Structure formats: structure tokens, C-alpha cells
Amino acid sequence: MSLLPPPVNFRKKYIIRAMYLRLFEAYGPQRWWPAQTPFEVIVGAILVQNTNWQNVEKAIKNLSDKKLLVFSSLNALTAVQISSYIRPAGYYNIKAKRLKNFLTFLAQHYDGNVACMAARPLKDLRNELLSVNGIGPETADSILLYALNKPVFVVDAYTRRLLVRHGFEKDTGSYQAMQELFMSSLEPDTAMFNEYHALIVRLGKDFRKEKAAGPDYPLKDKKYFL
DNA sequence: GACCAGGCACATC
DNA sequence: GATGTGCATGGT
Secondary structure, three states, X not given: OOOOOOOHHHHHHHHHHHHHHHHHHHHOOOOOOOOOOHHHHHHHHHHOOOOOHHHHHHHHHHHHHOOOOOHHHHHOOOHHHHHHHOHHXXXXXXXXXXXXXXXXXXXXXXXXXHHHHOOOOHXXXXXXXXXXXXXXXXXXHHHHHHHOOOOOOOOXXXXXXXXXXXOOOOOOOOHHHHHHHHHHHOOOOXXXXXXXXXHHHHHHHHHHHHHHHOOOOOHHHHOXXX
């Protein structure tokens, strides 16, 4: 029995859990991922790399209008052809190649069927995705969580900024360290991981909006929302 | 006209 | 391992 304060990790984990409740209370369910099918989720996950979602929506619509949000249709196109549809998303040449890389991977390993991926052990599947050129940790985890409903926590730029601003991680901290903080603090619950990450993005966008609203906005007071 | 956005690969030290 | 750079559009 000790009256000493609990270890830092204990406090951090408590706050990680409490933040979810606060965010959910404030914003409610976010209903992610904004897509009709798991295949569309994956296309969006690649297109959104370092890009505003609004721009991705335009690219997705171009593909959707041409009925290309289906493996067989998109896979029939060359990278150059794909790039012509996804221009609004930016980095369109490299992203077209990345989409082709994924489509080739899906064809070779899963007969072009996204649902077939879900049968593989999570760790193996994650490593497979990471082996595809153009799919890094965040894109892989977004695919696992939002397309395949696997209990994996997605760390993105908003998550990183949140942890750094709260002094939970150094800004040089690794993706894995930040992911581990969430996953060791929470039960592996797919629906909750889905919601939590979406809420962090919502918070980040809100924060940016208010910051842009005026130079007198009291950022210092808004920094901590717990 | 800057500056930014839900990354990633690659070169170099 | 850490750090720097190219990739590109559209909104504020």
C-alpha cells in the first residue's frame, strides 16, 4: 500500500480512455469510413495520403461515375489511365502506381477479392500490406480497421499532434510507440477503434477551423481539452 | 501568393 | 536510426 502517485503510464492510459469518452460525448458517432464498399475504403486510403479529404472526394467521384470502384474494372486500367481520373487528389502519378501495386497484390494473393484477405492472421496480413510499395503503416492500418474490421488503432497526423501537444509523446516518436500507447490502454474493440480515430480527426479539423477563424482565438486554453 | 492537407519511398549521412 | 526531398491538387 503506497500513497505515492501512480506511475506515469497509468495516468497516460487513464487519460487515453477518458479522452474517448469526452470526444464521443462532444461529437457523437462519426460513422466512418465514408465509403460504400471495403474496396472503396482501400482506394480512399491510398488517395488520402498527405491530402485533404475534399480533394479525395472529387477523385473518388470521378472513379465512381465511370463505375471504376470495383476491382475488375479498375484493374483493367493502366496506371496512366487511372491517373487521369484521380488528378484532384494530387500526387496523381505516384498514387496511380500505388493503386496498381495494390491491385496487383490483390490479384496475385487473393484473386482480386478484398473479403478473402480477412481470413489471414492479422499480423501476417499487416506485413503483407506493408510489403506493397506505397502502403505504409497508416494506410495499412486504415485498410485493416476500416475495410476489414480488424481491431487495429490508426495513427495519423492528427493523432500524432494530439499526443505531442499533450506531452504524451515526443514529436520524434515512432508510429509504433504511438499506436502502442492506444492499444495498450484500450480493449481491442473494432467499433471503438473506428470511432476513436474518427473522433480525433474530427477534433483536429475543428481545432484547425477555429484557429483559422481569428488570430485572437485562445489556442493556449484550447490546447488541452481534458 | 504563401501555406496546408487523414504519407510514403528513397537518398544520404 | 535520423534527416531531407519529391510527389501535386484545391481550399483558405
